[in-house]
Structure formats: structure tokens, C-alpha cells
Amino acid sequence: MEYIWGHSRRFNAYSNYFRRTYGERRQKVSVDAGFTCPNRDGTVGTEGCKYCNNASFNPSYCNPADPISEQLRKGIAFHQKRYRKVHKYLAYFQPFSNTYASLEKLKVLYDEALSFPNVVGVVVSTRTDCMDDEKLAYFAELSAKHHVIIEYGIESCYEKTLAWMNRGHTFAQSKEMIFRTHACGLRQGVHLIIGLPGESREEILQEAGILSALPVDSVKLHQLQIIKGTPIESEFQQHPERFSMFTLEEYLDLVIDFLELLRPTIVVERFAGEVPPDYIESYNWGHIRNEQIIQMMEKRLEERDTFQGKRF
Numbered sequence: 216m217e218y219i220w221g222h223s224r225r226f227n228a229y230s231n232y233f234r235r236t237y238g239e240r241r242q243k244v245s246v247d248a249g250f251t252c253p254n255r256d257g258t259v260g261t262e263g264c265k266y267c268n269n270a271s272f273n274p275s276y277c278n279p280a281d282p283i284s285e286q287l288r289k290g291i292a293f294h295q296k297r298y299r300k301v302h303k304y305l306a307y308f309q310p311f312s313n314t315y316a317s318l319e320k321l322k323v324l325y326d327e328a329l330s331f332p333n334v335v336g337v338v339v340s341t342r343t344d345c346m347d348d349e350k351l352a353y354f355a356e357l358s359a360k361h362h363v364i365i366e367y368g369i370e371s372c373y374e375k376t377l378a379w380m381n382r383g384h385t386f387a388q389s390k391e392m393i394f395r396t397h398a399c400g401l402r403q404g405v406h407l408i409i410g411l412p413g414e415s416r417e418e419i420l421q422e423a424g425i426l427s428a429l430p431v432d433s434v435k436l437h438q439l440q441i442i443k444g445t446p447i448e449s450e451f452q453q454h455p456e457r458f459s460m461f462t463l464e465e466y467l468d469l470v471i472d473f474l475e476l477l478r479p480t481i482v483v484e485r486f487a488g489e490v491p492p493d494y495i496e497s498y499n500w501g502h503i504r505n506e507q508i509i510q511m512m513e514k515r516l517e518e519r520d521t522f523q524g525k526r527f
């Protein structure tokens with residue numbers, strides 16, 4: 216059976232989106248352009264979000280001291296060993312807030328990435344309060360010739376949770392910027408964390424409906440992870456009862472319930488985050504790779520005979 220996203224997988228998968236759109240895979244290559252974020256440099260806060268440790272997901276080939284082109288050279292060489300059939304890449308500006316600088320500085324960095332051989336686009340991870348109309352216009356201009364996707368960390372649709380995590384911006388701000396980004400014709404994705412303290416199962420599932428009503432093109436889901444050295448680690452140690460730490464099986468079922476409520480046209484990029492075991496405090500599912508989680512998810516979708524958007 217073929218679903219409305221054009222294949223038989225039971226969710227609108229990111230990898231298939233690229234094959235369908237370009238006829239081949241596009242591989243993201245992370246770069247660290249040395250940005251900071253307003254929740255760390257004192258503009259809105261100095262402590263950062265409670266769960267944040269950027270080092271936990273930054274690949275070893277990313278060194279902000281290296282020029283962007285050098286990081287891309289190393290990153291492409293790394294991925295070429297793993298994915299021999301991939302020939303086109305997207306520079307993934309990942310750590311911190313990658314629009315948190317003057318437009319002039321952004322132009323230098325993004326133009327350098329886009330002039331690297333075989334880099335056909337950029338993925339720009341940022342906060343909604345680090346975007347403005349001038350920058351949106353610049354990215355919209357780039358998107359006329361390149362693949363551009365803006366990735367916003369919204370993390371939760373609830374103001375109470377954003378206040379608890381010390382996010383330093385509101386969901387109302389995120390919503391407003393999502394509409395403005397869409398109005399500029401840009402593709403955009405959002406990150407959402409599943410299992411945040413104070414959010415009931417019903418509230419988590421309601422987020423699927425809230426996101427579906429926004430002009431969002433893709434979503435990345437992450438389970439809450441207790442990363443060593445973050446403020447959330449000490450809160451977890453002192454008040455473990457505040458945290459609903461799901462087993463992998465419980466998490467998969469919760470995410471499937473979420474998927475059933477999600478708009479079918481939203482591309483799903485991730486079901487869970489993958490952090491090296493050294494960074495995890497006390498709770499984890501073992502060292503499970505993202506590919507394994509996808510396989511388990513597909514098996515569970517089959518067992519439950521369900522699919523993305525079934526109850527949308």
C-alpha cells in the first residue's frame with residue numbers, strides 16, 4: 216500500500232523525502248561555525264537551557280577553530296566511507312544558534328559553505344528569537360538556488376515547560392516566527408522534546424495537533440536525556456519522581472500515538488536523539504543507534520497496523 220507521501224513506509228520519512236524530491240539521498244554534514252546563543256551570553260540568560268550540552272552531539276570532525284570549508288572537507292570524507300552512494304551534501308550548521316550574528320557575518324559563513332564542491336544546501340539550526348525579517352529575506356534568496364531548511368528548536372508547546380527549562384523564549388514567540396518564516400516561502404522544521412517534566416501523556420499527544428496546525432514541514436523528536444554536567448542532572452538526582460523516564464518500548468508506543476495524530480504532510484526526520492553513552496548520566500536505553508530505533512519503530516507500526524496521520 217502506498218501512503219499519501221508516496222511510498223509504503225508507515226510514516227513520512229526524511230530519507231524518502233530527498234529521494235522523492237531529488238531522485239537521490241542528501242547527506243547532512245555538521246559544521247560548527249563558533250556561534251553562541253542568547254541564552255548563554257547574557258542577552259536573555261547565562262545559564263542556558265537546563266538540558267543543554269552541545270558537546271554531546273557535536274561530531275569529532277567539527278572544530279570551530281577550523282574554517283567551514285575544512286570542516287566540510289573532513290565531514291564529507293567521514294561520510295563517504297559510510298555512504299558510498301551519496302554525492303550531494305547539505306552543510307548542517309548545528310550547534311548553538313546559527314543565525315545569532317550580523318547578517319554580514321552570516322553571509323560570509325553560508326556563502327563559504329555553499330561554494331564548497333557538492334554542497335547543495337544548508338540546514339540552519341537556530342532559536343526563533345534569533346531570526347528576523349532581514350535574515351529571513353537572505354535565506355529566502357538563497358533558497359531560490361539551493362536547498363535551505365531552517366530548523367527551530369521549539370522543544371515544547373507549553374509555556375510552563377519552557378519557563379521550567381529556562382528556555383528564554385516563549386512558545387508564542389516561536390509560533391509567530393514559524394508563520395513569518397513560512398510567509399517567506401522557506402522550508403522549516405522543528406525540534407520537540409518528548410517526556411519533559413510536568414507534561415502529561417495527554418499534553419504530549421496534544422502537541423501533535425498543535426504542530427500540525429502550524430506551517431511546519433518537518434519534525435525531529437527527541438526523548439528527554441539526562442546529560443552529564445547539565446542543570447537537569449542535579450534536578451534528576453534530587454527529584455527523580457519529577458521525571459517520567461520511559462522504557463524504549465513505552466517510548467515507541469507513545470511516539471506512535473503521537474504520529475497517528477500528526478499531519479501526514481509533515482516529514483519526520485527523527486524519532487529519538489542519539490547521545491554517546493559517556494555523556495548520559497544514569498538513564499539510557501543502552502547504546503542504541505538511530506537506525507535501530509527506526510527499525511523497531513517500523514516493526515511496532517506494523518504490529519499495531521497503524522501509520523502517521525491515522526487519527527489526524
Ligand code: SF4
Pocket residue numbers: 251252253254255262263264267268269310311312342368382
Ligand atoms: S539548547 Fe540551544 S538555545 Fe538552549 S542554551 Fe543550548 S545552545 Fe542555547
